Amino acid sequence: MEKGGRASYEWQRRIVRRLGAVRAVALFTLVSTVVSLAITAVAMTLDGIEDPFLGYIIAIIVPVVLTPPITGMQFALIERLDEAERALHRLARTDELTGLPNRRALMEAGEGMLRHPRTGRRTMALLFVDVDHFKHINDTHGHVVGDQVLRHLARRIDGGLRETDLLCRFGGEEFAALLPDTDEQTAAEVAERLRHTAAATPVRAREEEGPAIPVTLSLGLAAAHAESVDDIHGLIDRADRAVYAAKDAGRDTVVPLSAIREGA
Incomplete structure (x- = not known):
């Protein structure tokens, strides 16, 4: 994994650890919606559109529809990988016979x-x-x-x-x-x-x-x-x-x- 990709993964993993996958998806959906609305508002202002209602509706619907399935799968995978990593960490430090630390x-x-x-x-x-x-x-x-x-x-x-x-x-x-x-x-x-x-x-x-x-x-x-x-x-x-x-x-x-x- 490249340095930039690794940093992004670690950042997302910290969020998932703190909030859990479901709350992390909700947060990213909210942020995506706000960003989409901001970009749409700027674009329509520059184009001089007088009736922005439809544009705002689209700006809300697109991230609300697309963000949860995309980030949901990604965050669920991160959560499972994190759980597997913790399990491996425990196994590497546990004696199989007695269950004591090794x-x-x-x-x-x-x-x-x-x-x-x-x-x-x-x-x-x-x-x-x-x-x-x-x-x-x-x-x-x-x-x-x-x-x-x-x-x-x-x-x-x-x-x-x-x-x-x-x-x-x-x-x-x-x-x-x-x-x-x-x-x-x-x-x-x-x-x-x-x-x-x-x-x-x-x-x-x-x-x-x-x-x-x-x-x-x-x-x-x-x-x-x-x-x-x-x-x-x-x-x-x-x-x-x-x-x-x-x-x-x-x-x-x-x-x-x-x-x-x-x-x-």
């Missing part, structure tokens, strides 16, 4: 928090959650049950977080939660609560008929002041090191990054 969504949200910190938002924490011995669950119960376990854990973990927190499936059996306005101590308390809940309540696969599967979690976390982190990759690397330390420590535990530094 890694890309977490990265974008984290970068947004770092670039545009709200007033009072000085700390942020990243919590990594790894399902212990998940391969054993798959090998013992099958991948279908393994998927059910992940979906169940996604709901359980998300239910233990605040509405302002962002939980995503980071990959495989690993989840990550971005906690704004949260220091390391508070994040550790959240992580310990999630760990305890998971260990105390086995996952029952296939609703009430399936076996109760014990599940434990290894959790690593890192927190930092927004100004001390260049990008979200740095915070991810810190939380990743912490969760590996939790697994090395025997699993079913919470390890803050500061604990690794103190033990080093």
